[in-house]
Amino acid sequence: xxxxxxxxxxxxxxVIDLDTCVGCHACVxxxxxxxxxxxxxxxxxxxxxxxxxxxxxLNRVHMFEAKDETGPAQVVHFPKSCLHCEDAxxxxxxxxxxxxxxxxxxxxxxxxxxxxxxxxxxxxCPYGARxxxxxxGVMKKCTLCVDRIYNENIPEVDRIPSxxxxxxxxxxxxxxxxxxxxxxxxxxxxxxxxxxxxxxxTKPVNKYLPPRPKADRIEDxxxxxxxxxxxxxxxxxxxxxxxxxxxxxx
Amino acid sequence: MHxxxxxxxxxxxxxxxxxxxxxxxxxxxxxxxxxxxxxCLVALALAGLGLLASTxxxxxxxxxxxxxxxxxSSWLSREGVVSVALMSVFFLxxxxxxxxxxxxxxxxxxxxxxxxxxxxxxxxxxxQLKTVPRWSTPFTPAMFLGSALGGGVxxxxxxxxxxxxxxxxxxxxxxxxxxxxxxxxxxxAAGITLKSAGSSPESATGLGALGRxxxxxxxxxxxxxxxxxxxxxxxxxxxxKLALIAVVFGLFAPLFLFIVARDPAGYGLPALFGPLGxxxxxxxxxxxxxxxxxxxxxxxxxxxxLYYGRR
Numbered sequence: 384x385x386x387x388x389x390x391x392x393x394x395x396x397x398v399i400d401l402d403t404c405v406g407c408h409a410c411v412x413x414x415x416x417x418x419x420x421x422x423x424x425x426x427x428x429x430x431x432x433x434x435x436x437x438x439x440x441l442n443r444v445h446m447f448e449a450k451d452e453t454g455p456a457q458v459v460h461f462p463k464s465c466l467h468c469e470d471a472x473x474x475x476x477x478x479x480x481x482x483x484x485x486x487x488x489x490x491x492x493x494x495x496x497x498x499x500x501x502x503x504x505x506x507x508c509p510y511g512a513r514x515x516x517x518x519x520g521v522m523k524k525c526t527l528c529v530d531r532i533y534n535e536n537i538p539e540v541d542r543i544p545s546x547x548x549x550x551x552x553x554x555x556x557x558x559x560x561x562x563x564x565x566x567x568x569x570x571x572x573x574x575x576x577x578x579x580x581x582x583x584x585t586k587p588v589n590k591y592l593p594p595r596p597k598a599d600r601i602e603d604x605x606x607x608x609x610x611x612x613x614x615x616x617x618x619x620x621x622x623x624x625x626x627x628x629x630x631x632x633x
Numbered sequence: 634m635h636x637x638x639x640x641x642x643x644x645x646x647x648x649x650x651x652x653x654x655x656x657x658x659x660x661x662x663x664x665x666x667x668x669x670x671x672x673c674l675v676a677l678a679l680a681g682l683g684l685l686a687s688t689x690x691x692x693x694x695x696x697x698x699x700x701x702x703x704x705x706s707s708w709l710s711r712e713g714v715v716s717v718a719l720m721s722v723f724f725l726x727x728x729x730x731x732x733x734x735x736x737x738x739x740x741x742x743x744x745x746x747x748x749x750x751x752x753x754x755x756x757x758x759x760x761q762l763k764t765v766p767r768w769s770t771p772f773t774p775a776m777f778l779g780s781a782l783g784g785g786v787x788x789x790x791x792x793x794x795x796x797x798x799x800x801x802x803x804x805x806x807x808x809x810x811x812x813x814x815x816x817x818x819x820x821x822a823a824g825i826t827l828k829s830a831g832s833s834p835e836s837a838t839g840l841g842a843l844g845r846x847x848x849x850x851x852x853x854x855x856x857x858x859x860x861x862x863x864x865x866x867x868x869x870x871x872x873x874k875l876a877l878i879a880v881v882f883g884l885f886a887p888l889f890l891f892i893v894a895r896d897p898a899g900y901g902l903p904a905l906f907g908p909l910g911x912x913x914x915x916x917x918x919x920x921x922x923x924x925x926x927x928x929x930x931x932x933x934x935x936x937x938x939l940y941y942g943r944r
Contacts, residue, residue, distance in 0.1 A: 443852035451844030478710035479699035500692020511937040520692020582831040
């Protein structure tokens with residue numbers, strides 16, 4: 384049914400830490416690996432070994448540069464997948480009911496047996512989260528690894544989305560963003576998590592955490608006297624502190 | 634946006650067929666018991682051709698019946714439902730006309746209303762997309778309706794001439810209206826950018842607090858589905874010329890031909906000029922409509938381009 388539910392019991396989603404992400408693309412590969420063999424049609428590639436390679440991915444990592452008037456440019460690695468929006472425009476435009484948002488956990492899914500491959504949902508999505516599998520002729524999108532998170536046949540530690548499980552930097556977090564006491568909700572509140580393109584009114588469930596302010600930048604201290612020792616000087620306490628002070632006095 | 638030939642053919646051909654139906658249902662066109670129903674069949678064939686073309690770009694067209702189920706939320710589904718309802722009613726209208734020798738006024742008026750609604754639904758498939766700010770205005774349905782009725786006027790006038798009648802000059806107003814709508818859409822769209830709609834690389838990434846944001850590296854070296862489908866930039870440099878061609882050859886020239894060819898004797902021209910002139914008008918109009926519709930897609934910018942540093 385392509386009417387969006389007015390509200391969902393839970394709001395499962397991802398929180399992506401742009402401060403921590405190192406841009407290694409492990410989540411991209413892990414996502415592709417799991418989902419090409421999991422739920423629905425495989426994520427086909429065309430010309431996989433030559434020029435003009437083309438394939439469907441559910442998660443891609445962009446790299447942006449942000450620069451203000453004075454400071455140095457800052458590079459931000461930016462993973463992007465379906466944000467499982469509360470007001471998902473991709474769901475309501477679907478003519479067949481293939482695209483739907485689940486009442487129980489808010490995951491946006493495609494019933495591939497009902498998808499005619501018209502592509503209108505991909506046009507309606509602001510985030511580029513949906514890609515057509517041109518071989519199967521159906522729309523593919525992030526399922527939040529719905530075939531992992533409830534899967535009792537795999538160890539409990541693996542019952543999280545593949546991208547989250549694999550991230551070596553711990554930059555991806557999974558949980559219920561509808562529960563304000565959940566780890567992910569606390570993380571979002573603490574770190575000032577934000578929505579992508581809030582002006583389009585999609586109300587994304589997934590949140591992004593901003594890069595933390597950089598520690599003292601050398602540019603800010605160029606007019607201070609330079610002291611290598613000061614940079615390396617830890618505060619010493621206890622016996623070593625006493626020894627340090629005693630030696631200073633000699 | 635990628636201007637898929639199947640979608641352009643769909644919107645132009647079905648628009649023309651629906652435009653004809655709106656006019657015929659209202660009482661325009663040949664009135665005879667043979668010429669009338671034949672004109673109806675031509676309109677049905679054009680609409681059917683358009684709807685058939687719309688299935689060419691589908692990944693799984695065999696499941697098209699499901700597309701009639703989601704009319705409560707989806708304009709694409711509504712378009713399908715209304716089109717099929719219209720074609721059924723209009724076929725009945727044509728069949729009864731051939732059977733009884735006279736058109737049924739109520740069925741005609743229902744057809745007219747459904748035809749206008751069908752064109753509106755077609756336009757709203759695009760007009761509903763907030764992700765393409767240029768389309769997301771009331772000018773989109775206005776332009777589609779103008780185009781459908783403008784084409785319908787020429788096609789119905791051609792049928793009139795072939796049936797030995799003179800089309801009423803007043804219907805030419807639809808061509809003027811179509812030109813005005815086309816101009817209004819273009820003028821409105823020209824003022825709409827992703828930025829004026831409130832979207833930018835900063836809003837897309839949420840990194841505005843750090844300064845100006847630009848793409849450093851795309852996620853992949855080759856174009857993907859998103860770029861092919863939504864960041865189509867080929868031919869935009871010819872946009873102004875194409876737009877001019879679309880209006881001059883697609884609307885003004887056909888209007889001139891319509892005025893002269895609907896009544897060639899009045900201008901001292903041989904009677905043969907009637908069908909020839911209106912056929913030429915129809916061809917020119919179709920060419921212009923195809924160019925205009927191609928531009929409608931090719932010039933439209935999708936917000937997803939912001940993630941790729943491209944528009």
